[in-house]
Amino acid sequence: xxxxxxxxxxxxxxxxxxxxxxxQLAMLxxxxxxxxxxxxxxxxxxxxxxxxRAYIYGAGWFNVWLLLLVINLVCSAFSRFPWKKNxxxxxxxxxxxxxxxxxxxxxxxxxxxxxxxxxxGEAPANMLTIDQxxxxxxxxxxxxxxxxxxxLNKPPTPERPRTIMTTPSGYQISAVGxxxxxxxxxxxxxxxxxxxxxxxxxxxxAMMGQKLDSWLIADDPDHGVFDMGLASITFKRGAASxxxxxxxxxxxxxxxxxxxxxxxxxxxxxxxxxxxxxxPDKGGATGAKIRLVDVGEKSGSVVVEYNGISQSFDVxxxxxxxxPIAGTPYTLSIKNYWPDFRIKDGQPGSVSRNPDNPAVLxxxxxxxxxxxxxxxxHAQPEGPPPMGPGAAENNHLVLYVDEKGEITYELSSRKxxxxxxxxxxxxxxxxxxxxxxxxxxxxxxxxxxxxxxxPATPGSKGPRSEGIRVxxxxxxxxxxxxxxxxxxxxxxxxxxxxxxxxxxxxxxxPIGLRLTEFEVDRNEGVDTPAGFKSxxxxxxGEGEKTTGQCWMNNPISYPDSWLNxxxxxxxxxxxxxxxxxNLNQSTVQILRDPGWSxxxxxxxxxxxxxxxxxxxxxDPENLRRPPDxxxxxxKRGKSPRMPVEV
Numbered sequence: 001x002x003x004x005x006x007x008x009x010x011x012x013x014x015x016x017x018x019x020x021x022x023x024q025l026a027m028l029x030x031x032x033x034x035x036x037x038x039x040x041x042x043x044x045x046x047x048x049x050x051x052x053r054a055y056i057y058g059a060g061w062f063n064v065w066l067l068l069l070v071i072n073l074v075c076s077a078f079s080r081f082p083w084k085k086n087x088x089x090x091x092x093x094x095x096x097x098x099x100x101x102x103x104x105x106x107x108x109x110x111x112x113x114x115x116x117x118x119x120x121g122e123a124p125a126n127m128l129t130i131d132q133x134x135x136x137x138x139x140x141x142x143x144x145x146x147x148x149x150x151x152l153n154k155p156p157t158p159e160r161p162r163t164i165m166t167t168p169s170g171y172q173i174s175a176v177g178x179x180x181x182x183x184x185x186x187x188x189x190x191x192x193x194x195x196x197x198x199x200x201x202x203x204x205x206a207m208m209g210q211k212l213d214s215w216l217i218a219d220d221p222d223h224g225v226f227d228m229g230l231a232s233i234t235f236k237r238g239a240a241s242x243x244x245x246x247x248x249x250x251x252x253x254x255x256x257x258x259x260x261x262x263x264x265x266x267x268x269x270x271x272x273x274x275x276x277x278x279x280p281d282k283g284g285a286t287g288a289k290i291r292l293v294d295v296g297e298k299s300g301s302v303v304v305e306y307n308g309i310s311q312s313f314d315v316x317x318x319x320x321x322x323x324p325i326a327g328t329p330y331t332l333s334i335k336n337y338w339p340d341f342r343i344k345d346g347q348p349g350s351v352s353r354n355p356d357n358p359a360v361l362x363x364x365x366x367x368x369x370x371x372x373x374x375x376x377x378h379a380q381p382e383g384p385p386p387m388g389p390g391a392a393e394n395n396h397l398v399l400y401v402d403e404k405g406e407i408t409y410e411l412s413s414r415k416x417x418x419x420x421x422x423x424x425x426x427x428x429x430x431x432x433x434x435x436x437x438x439x440x441x442x443x444x445x446x447x448x449x450x451x452x453x454x455p456a457t458p459g460s461k462g463p464r465s466e467g468i469r470v471x472x473x474x475x476x477x478x479x480x481x482x483x484x485x486x487x488x489x490x491x492x493x494x495x496x497x498x499x500x501x502x503x504x505x506x507x508x509x510p511i512g513l514r515l516t517e518f519e520v521d522r523n524e525g526v527d528t529p530a531g532f533k534s535x536x537x538x539x540x541g542e543g544e545k546t547t548g549q550c551w552m553n554n555p556i557s558y559p560d561s562w563l564n565x566x567x568x569x570x571x572x573x574x575x576x577x578x579x580x581x582n583l584n585q586s587t588v589q590i591l592r593d594p595g596w597s598x599x600x601x602x603x604x605x606x607x608x609x610x611x612x613x614x615x616x617x618x619d620p621e622n623l624r625r626p627p628d629x630x631x632x633x634x635k636r637g638k639s640p641r642m643p644v645e646v
Contacts, residue, residue: 008618012079021075026194036062051152066101089612096605103598104310107174107568115576116513120584124512124539128590132505133485135164135470137173139498149502151178151468161471170474172495173500177469181456182484183267186223186463186505189213189450197401199235200442201226204428207273207435208357210342217449218401228343231277231395231413231433238400240408263330264365268348268434270341271295271358272468275434277394284370286330299337302360315360318474319584320520322365330366335583337361349475395399395433399423405445451489453482470500509590511558511571512539516547518586532578532588550575568596 012016019025040056056062073094079089086477114128133151138144147165155178158160164173188198197218203226204211217223226233263283269276269290276290289305292315299315311326315337322331338350341359347373398410406425413432423429428437456464463483472479472491481491481500486502488505517535533551538558544625548556555574558564569592576589 004133004380009081009208012081013357017075017079020071021079023076026069026072026076029065029072032065033069036065040382047153050150053302054150054152070098070101074449089609089616090611092605092612093609096602096609099598099602099605101602103595103600103602105595106598107593107595110594112507112509112571112590114507114587115587117585117587118513118515118534118536119340120515120518120586122514124514124537125510126509127506128507128509130507134503134505135173135175135468135483136488136501136503137165137167137498139167139171139496143168148505149175149468156468164470167498171472173498174471174473175468176471176480177482178467179455179469179482180466182453182465182482183456183486184487185452185454187450187452188223188444188447190444191446192447193446195446195448196220197235197237197405198444198447199399199401199407199439199440201233201399201438203228203233203436203438205434205436207270208342212343216399217447220449223449231279231397231431231436233397233399234437235399235401236403239402239406240400240410241397260367260369262328262366263368263370264363267364268579269360269362270434271300271355273434275432277395280370286364286366286368287371288328288330290360290362290366292358292360295355298358299339300358302332302334302357302362304332316522319522325364328366329368330364333363333365335361335363336581395488397431397438399440401443403442407440444446453484453487453489455482468502470502472498509571510541513537513573513588514539515584515586518583520583522580529580532575532586534575534588536573536588538573548573564600566597568592568594598621 002093006512022398036056040052043055044052048510070469077091077094080090082174083091089221101106112128114129114130115126118125133149134146134148135149136144145165145167149164154160156175158176161174161176164175166172198215200214200215202211212228214226215223216226216233218235218237224235232623261283263286264281265278265284265286265288266281267276267278267288267290269292271292274291278285287306291305292300293304293312296302301312301321302318303310303312304325306325309325311325311334313334315334318332319337321335322333324331336348338348338357338359340350340354340356342349342351344351348359363619396412400408400410402408408421408424409429410418410420411429411431412418417432423440424467428439430437453467465486467482467484469480469482472493474493479491479493481489483489483500483502486503488499492502513539515534516534519535520532521530521531531551533549535547535549536556537545537547538556539545546558546560548558548560550556550573552575555572558573560570572591574589574591575586577587579587598627
């Protein structure tokens with residue numbers, strides 16, 4: 001209860017102070033917060049966490065309500081001033097609630113939370129991706145503006161547009177549409193004259209029952225290459241030579257004839273086709289033959305044949321491990337297994353769990369003599385044909401178009417060797433990459449790059465993404481374009497087009513992260529993952545480096561000191577996800593919460609205060625006695641009692 005008015009200090013008798021310190025206000029605030037929490041939970045289950053955060057937990061009225069609760073708690077605590085010993089539980093409980101709310105506010109305002117995708121072998125990265133969508137607009141004024149843009153439960157429509165910004169040139173940018181599935185088309189646009197040549201190619205495999213197609217623009221760094229993962233196709237202006245030349249410079253690490261060197265070779269092997277597809281990444285080819293056999297309910301075995309030596313390795317037991325091949329200078333690493341192999345968006349993948357078209361990717365590494373050098377030194381007729389100095393590019397096709405529109409090619413493959421010639425539009429070209437065949441069904445001598453995006457229709461193919469439709473309006477004229485998530489498009493307005501991007505918010509970190517190793521532990525006898533672990537190198541602004549490992553429920557703390565950890569001024573780097581199709585990729589979550597210590601202190605204070613209020617209650621009659629008599633009463637074992645204060 002509040003002190004009597006006769007005993008209260010003058011400021012404690014102020015009506016405004018008494019209102020903010022009243023129990024009635026506390027009950028009103030707590031009741032509204034309880035109802036809001038229930039509504040927020042329902043919104044989160046009905047929609048998602050972003051809707052609940054936007055309308056409840058992150059809304060301005062909710063913050064004001066929490067601020068009123070803090071004021072009520074402070075005034076209530078000071079209404080009992082000067083404090084006595086029996087106020088300890090009451091005060092510590094109020095202090096705990098205030099600390100908990102303050103820690104939450106500090107964490108929200110100054111904290112960092114996001115993800116970062118790292119790739120083995122790449123330079124350190126420091127851009128953190130935050131789960132908040134933004135729109136970025138830049139024009140000829142030399143500036144760019146970024147504004148938050150979350151799609152909640154009411155997406156924009158032409159009848160109910162959502163204003164994004166107004167540019168310095170006077171264009172009003174607004175969103176007038178949203179689709180969760182946007183289809184993107186990179187088809188070139190024909191021109192009457194000028195531009196660059198463009199062709200439409202298809203490449204098909206009867207073994208997989210799959211056909212891929214793509215437009216290629218000559219000499220275009222972004223749209224002039226079709227990468228299948230297994231091999232690549234490049235389109236250039238010019239003409240093929242009569243003798244195929246390598247598409248790239250020889251590997252500097254390649255050995256002279258008969259000389260051993262460091263070798264690394266990637267090989268795709270298929271259970272249903274005896275041919276393999278190899279890609280020497282360093283030094284040259286090993287000359288080994290890889291077969292995938294005994295595939296059933298499990299993932300089968302990899303058979304390695306090298307110089308008359310044949311060894312078998314169980315895929316499930318050795319997936320992701322480096323295993324020595326006895327009697328050879330090489331080790332075997334089984335990186336990926338696909339039960340139903342297909343090429344999707346230029347990357348290998350599996351369309352089902354059924355072993356309908358099993359395939360495996362293995363790496364052979366070691367210090368040995370490349371196959372071309374071995375053939376010259378030992379005159380061994382066995383093994384695949386040597387590829388010469390261009391072995392590092394031996395799953396590559398270059399298409400050329402000359403001024404007359406004649407298309408020629410230079411082909412490199414492990415099976416067919418190096419060849420060149422004229423491409424006949426009516427006859428498919430056998431690539432030598434398993435049973436893949438290539439053809440050209442459309443040619444534009446004059447074309448320009450043209451990007452279009454539209455809501456996806458049933459059965460449509462190609463890359464898809466969420467997207468918004470933006471409208472640029474000025475002086476009664478307007479232009480509309482679809483913008484896919486993660487893309488930047490050009491809105492054709494005069495005098496200079498506007499560049500509009502729709503994506504996730506990114507923030508730079510004062511530290512850089514580099515993935516040095518990614519490991520996947522497999523369950524014994526099967527290929528199902530038991531766990532995965534990332535080894536990360538962390539570099540600070542002074543260039544100091546440290547290395548740590550993170551896996552599920554075991555984060556890296558940086559800086560790793562008890563003071564930083566306790567205060568919350570440390571980065572927690574946790575394993576977030578991984579890509580089964582690329583074991584050189586790992587996604588980590590990074591969290592920094594400066595309010596962490598206040599949250600813990602507040603929670604402990606609430607527990608201590610509640611314990612004190614309910615279990616350490618002095619007898620009010622005993623407190624009104626003189627100190628010497630209080631002591632005698634305690635010695636007699638009198639049970640202390642007191643009503644709980646609120």
